[in-house]
Amino acid sequence: MNTFPSGTDSFDHQPHSGTFWIAILDAYLAGKNFLPPYMGLDPKTFAQICTHFNITVPEHFQHNTEKRQVISDLAGLRLSEQQDLINLLNHHLHNNERFSENMSSVLSAACMGTQHLWKDLGMPERPLLTQLFDCFYPGLSTMNKRNMRWKRFLYRQLCASGGDYVCRAPSCETCTSFNECFTLE
């Protein structure tokens, strides 16, 4: 694991999309993220992504652990919310590489977690998640110029388009949840 594809040897440079897949897959295989079995993907696609990014899944790796099954069960109660997130992300997807749409599925699954999105993805630091958005969803990165927490930002977009998820005030400046959305970890 941790075999970065050519040109993706450091988080300090503009990363290739493989950098993000590898970080998330490594965390998943180490049991360090909050994702359902197969990261919310179908098993065949999960295997194809691993092969594509030279990730070796240990022979006896258990996808359906009790923890991941609980995560899956909880996510199953919020399917329409996940689909709203996938639709939002795919609407802004600007990356024609293979498996890009699958990243939207993984992000939406991680949004069902309770921690910061980068933590539930198992990323080592928040800036890597920001770089992921730069790479896959540059339009959303541009829109988030105030550097709102990413999960809050996504739900803010859903609220703005008529959803009823998080925002209790017409503007962030007048909202009592301001610190929850903007104070970075």
Ligand code: SF4
């Ligand atoms: S500060 Fe309030 S209005 Fe702004 S995104 Fe957060 S919850 Fe929504």
